Amino acid sequence: MKETLAQSRFFKVEKLEAFIKTAFMAIDMSEQEAGIIAELMADADLNGVDSHGIFRLPHYIRRLKTGGINLHPEIKVEREKSGMALVNGDNGMGHLVMKYAADLAVQKAKSNGVAWVGTKYSNHAGPASLYAKIPLKDDMIGLYVAIGNANHLPPWGGTEMLLSTNPIAIAVPAWEEAPVVLDMATTVSAYGKVKTAAQRGEEMPEGWMVDRQGKPLTDPNRAEEGFLLPIGGYKGYGLALLLGLLAGTLNGAAMGKDVVDWNADDVSVTNTGQFIVAISIESFAEIETFKRAVDGVVRSMQSSPTLPGFDKVQVPGEQSFAKKQERTANGIPMHEKLFQSLQNLASELKIEPLQ
Amino acid sequence: MKETLAQSRFFKVEKLEAFIKTAFMAIDMSEQEAGIIAELMADADLNGVDSHGIFRLPHYIRRLKTGGINLHPEIKVEREKSGMALVNGDNGMGHLVMKYAADLAVQKAKSNGVAWVGTKYSNHAGPASLYAKIPLKDDMIGLYVAIGNANHLPPWGGTEMLLSTNPIAIAVPAWEEAPVVLDMATTVSAYGKVKTAAQRGEEMPEGWMVDRQGKPLTDPNRAEEGFLLPIGGYKGYGLALLLGLLAGTLNGAAMGKDVVDWNADDVSVTNTGQFIVAISIESFAEIETFKRAVDGVVRSMQSSPTLPGFDKVQVPGEQSFAKKQERTANGIPMHEKLFQSLQNLASELKIEPLQ
Secondary structure, X not given: OOOXXXXXXXXXXXXXXXXHHHHHHHOOOOHHHHHHHHHHHHHHHHOOOHHHOHHHHHHXXXXXXXXXXXXXXXXXXXXXXXXXXXXXXXXXXXXXXXXXXXXXXXXXXXXXXEEEEEEEEEOOOOXXXXXXXXXXXXXXXXXXXXXXXXXXXOOOOEOOOOXXXXXXXXXXXXXXXXOXXXXXXXXOOOHHHHHHHHHHXXXXXXXXXXXXXXXXXXXHHHHHHEEEOEOOOHHHHHHHHHHHHHHOHHHOOOOHHHOOOOOOOOOOOOOEEEEEEEEEHHHHOOHHHHHHHHHHHHHHHHOOOEOOOOOOOOOOOHHHHHHHHHHHHHOEEXXXXXHHHHHHHHHHHOOOOOO | OOOOHHHOEEEOXXXXXXXXXXXXXXXXXOHHHHHHHHHHHHHHHHOOOHHHOHHHHHHHHHHHXXXXXXXXXXXXXXXXXXXXXXEEOOOXXXXXXXXXXXXXXXXXXXXXXXXXXXXXXXXXXXXXXXXXOHHHHHOEEEEEEEOOOOOOXXXXXXXXXXXXXXXXXXXXXXXXOOOEEEEEOOEOOOHHHHHHHHHHOOOOOOOOEEEOOOOEEOOHHHHHHEEEOEOXXXXXXXXXXXXXXXXXXXXXXXXXXXXXXXXXXXXXXXXXXXXXXXXXXXXXXXXXXXXXXXXXXXXXXXXXXXXXXXXXXXXXXXXXXXXXXXXXXXXEEEOHHHHHHHHHHHHHHXXXXXX
C-alpha cells in the first residue's frame, strides 16, 4: 500500500544533517569528515533524491563497521598533469573522495580552463547531481559520471548483468533562472528508485525492468529475478558501456564483471571509479553573457506549447529546485519504515534518536 | 519499394574520395582542403554511415556555391588556455573546422593530459564518430558532441521543435579488439536515417517519430509533419538540452531556437557549435595495461548469453568496423537514386562522372 505524505513525519534538513554527522562520529569518524558527508547526504534529501540521502545511512554505517569502507582513508593524487588528475580514494567514503576530486577539478580549471579528475578506490557517493553542482559556485560547469555500485544491466541482447546504470550529471549555471541540472541513469529507472519502491511497498511501472525471459517485471521485491532496461535500447547500453570505460577502466577502477555488488556484500573493496570535469565559463565567454543565454534557452523550452496530457514543459533540475525550496520551508518528509530503521540505528549506535 | 543490394552499384572508397575532392575543387576550393574533406566524407561511407557521407555532397556544394558556407575560411583560435581552446571556424566546412579542432585537442592533451576544444561558426561535419576517432592514433580517447543542423526534437511534453538530435560520440582504443566507438543521437533515430529512408522509399519503424498529435509517424516523406522522439523520454530530452548548452551556448554558437534549418535554408550562416575532448591515456594508466583491460571488457560483453531473438551481443563500433572491412574488400554500395544525383552533380560541375 502506498504511504501518503500525510502519514509521513517531517524533519528540517539541519536535523537530518546533525543526525547523520553524529552517527558517523559514533563509529569513530573524524568530526570534519563526518560533517562533509552529512552535509552532502542531507542535501540529497533536501533536493528530493530520497533514494540517495539518509536512506543509505544504515548501509554506509554497516559497511564502515565491517571495514568494507575505510574509516580513515588517506585520499591522494596518484597521477597529475595540468589538465587532469587521478585520485586514489584509499577505499574511503565516496562523498569524501568525490568532494576532494571536485574541489581539485575546480582548482585546476581556474588556471587551465577545463580540468578532468578521475577517481579509483572510491565508493558510493550519493546522487550524481551533488558533484556536478560543486563547480557552479565558481562560475563553472560540472560534468560527473560514476560507476554504479551493482550490476543490474546486461549488454543489449544479453542476459548477463555486466553493467551498472552508470549515471551522468551535468550542471550549468543560469543568470536569473535556476541552474540547469541533469542527473540521469543510463537505464530507464535508477536502481535506487527500485529500492525506494520496495521500501514503500509500491509497484514499478512497466518498462523499468524485465525478467530473464524478457517479460515485464513490476514487483520491486522480485528485482533480483530480472534486470533494468537501458534508455533507447542499444543506445543506453552503449552509453553505459562507454561511460563505464571512462569512469572505471581508465582510472584503474572496477568495471563490468569486476563491479562488486554493494547491496549483497558488505566487505569487499568496491574500487569504485568516478570522474568529474570542471569547465570554467570565463575561458569560453563573458560570464553574464553566457548565463543570460542559458536563461534564454531555459525560457524558450518552458514556453513551448504542450502536448495533450502535459501542463507545462520543464527543464532538468527544475523539479529538484522547487523541491529544495518547499522542503527548506516545510521540512523533509520521511516514511515510517525509514524512520524506524533510523531509530534502530540510533539505538545501536547509542546516539540521540531523530525527533 | 526497398532497393536490394543486388540493384546497387559498388565503388571503391578511393573512387568516391577522388570524386568528392574533384567536385570541391571544381567550385574553387583549395586542393588541400578538398582533400581533407573528401577523406573524411569517404571514410563515413566506408564505415557504413551512408546518411553522412557522399550522400551529402550535392547539398554541401549547393551551400558553398550560394555562399551559405565560406569556401575560403580563416579558421582560428579565438580563446585559449592550457586545457581548452575555442575555435572560430569562420563559417567554413564543418569537416575542416572539426579536423582543426580535433588536431588541436590532441596536441594540447599531449602536455595537459586532457584538453577540451569547442567550435563556433562551424558547419555540418558528417558523422560524429569521425572526430571522436581522431585521437585514437595518438593513444588517446576522443569524446565529441555536436549541435545538429536542424531542430527535430521538442522539449519533453512540448510540441515546438526547439532542439536538435545533438549527437555524442566516444571512441576508446583496445589492444587486440577493434576500438569501442559509440556514435549516437539523443533521439531514437537520427534525422539522417529519416532522410535515407525517404530516399530509399522505405517506411520508418514506429517509435522514431510522432506527429503533432503524438501519433506514430512512419512515412519518411511526411517527416515535416512531426518530430523525432528522444531516447528514454525526458532523459533523452535532458541530454539533448545539456549537450546543446555545452556544444552550442558555451561556445557562442547557435542553440535552441537560433539553430538554422540547414535542410530548408541554403544561405543563412548556421553558426554550428561542436566540442571535442582528447584524453591522453598515458596520463591515467600504462597504455598497454589500459588497452588490454578494454579487450577484457569487450570480450566479457560479447560472451554474455543472449536473450531469445539475439544471435550474439555486440559492442558499439563492431558493426561499423566489420562494414569497413567488407567495404574495403568489396566496395561501397550505392543506390540508383543517389548515383543519379551524383551524375547530375558531375554534369553541373563539368567534372568526370562516377564510374
